[in-house]
Amino acid sequence: MHRCAPVSPRVNDGCQSNTIPVKRQRQSGNEKPKKSMAQDEASASLSVTMDKPVCFIDTDSDGKLCVQQSALQILQQIQQPVVVVAVVGLYRTGKSYLMNRLAGKQTGFALGSTIESKTKGIWMWCVPHPTKAGTTLVLLDTEGLGDVDKGDPKHDTNIFCLAVLLSSTLVYNSRGTIDNKAIMDLQYVTDLTECIKVKSSDEDADDLSNFVKFFPTFIWAVRDFTLELKIDDKDVTEDEYLDFALKMKHAPEKMSCLESLDVAAISSEFLKVTDHFCKFVFRDSSVKRLKDGYTVTGSVLGHLAKTYVDTISSGSVPCLENAVIAMAMIENEAAVKVGLQVYQSGMEKLKDSFPLELKAVSSKHQDLSSTATQAFMKRSFRDTEGEYLKSLEEQTVKLFDGYVCQNEQASKKQCEKILSSLSAPMMKKLKQGFYTKPGGYDLFCKDLEVIGKKYNSQAKKQVKAKEVLDEFLKQKSVDSKAILQVDKKLTVKEKKIRGESFK
Structure with a gap:
């Protein structure tokens, strides 16, 4: 188990600022990461930099969750691997401020100034990863949990489940000590076995060991500057905090105006631990992967979100295995298109030189078919039966026949022109x-x-x-x-x- 310093807001009023730990749990499983097309061509991959966050998942007029098309269009442009960091927690606990700092901004995700939850649904902000080249950092700020005004208690569970399903790192943000109440507030984790299925069949019923393989890296950020990391007047480490009870003392707080405060007005200690938190997340957050270690790109993340949200909105339970199967179909179809594009692009260039000897056309066809297959293999996912590869081969042969016909027509015109002149x-x-x-x-x-x-x-x-x-x-x-x-x-x-x- 690994722990790290958390962050807690502190106005520079002369009081001492204390830090509390972040508790994290890594994903388990020995799947060997599979390189995707985006990994092999990271330098050439299209990335996206957003000036501000956009609504990713919202609630429609019928009260059902829905994915915003504008957000999907942004994700479709991202062919780089993505590190997806989602923050969840009770409403009015300062989640949005943490996400703004991870984005390297003072403002962006909305910070509420009242007891009403400001963030609705799930908001998304895509920025270049500050430490991992060729990677996009996707930040997901979720609607605060526990708002009694929502009227639908299952809504919170759905939001939490989506955060778990979509993220590679899940930050649970809370305030105060990690006590019995804090554990009870994290009831959504215990509900996961009822809200998410790992396998589609009834065989091998889902249990906690199965969920561990798919659960994202978990970070518990405890925000409370009123605690001292001391036991019997001796300083203790953040790791030791989880094993001891700490005393509390009252201090003022200005959570609602953090985004408008000048940096000089914020405690240097608070800024220090906030920076420490960000560096920790950047260093230890992994690229999002599916089963078998398949790398998730922005476009894949968009497809996943659509699959999960549609399933939840239909009243069904999201199934990780079914999502992987759906993604395999989507990605393999896309891989076939990629392969065909590679083949057609090369043959279209060759067509400018028509007419050519059949030997030359056939040789180019063989070279491009091989290149197209390589492009397909980089993008394909779980084409175990070779169904999609066969489809690619059949379509390239069909295209080849067409190019042969075009070459023959060009040859006929050229020969007729020669005979006409002679x-x-x-x-x-x-x-x-x-x-x-x-x-x-x-x-x-x-x-x-x-x-x-x-x-x-x-x-x-x-x-x-x-x-x-x-x-x-x-x-x-x-x-x-x-x-x-x-x-x-x-x-x-x-x-x-x-x-x-x-x-």
């Missing part, structure tokens, strides 16, 4: 009646032979060379027959005239 003089002679004389047939055949030789020389690498030449010769056979008939008649007539002239 046969132009002969066509002119035909129109002028040059071949309509005795011996014209031999002249026509010789010209046709010359055209054929020149054509074969210029179009020998064209895939449609023979087909176009055969079609040309077929068309000219009509002229050839006509010229032959005229030639025979003229030759006979000429011979007859010559014979009569010798008599």
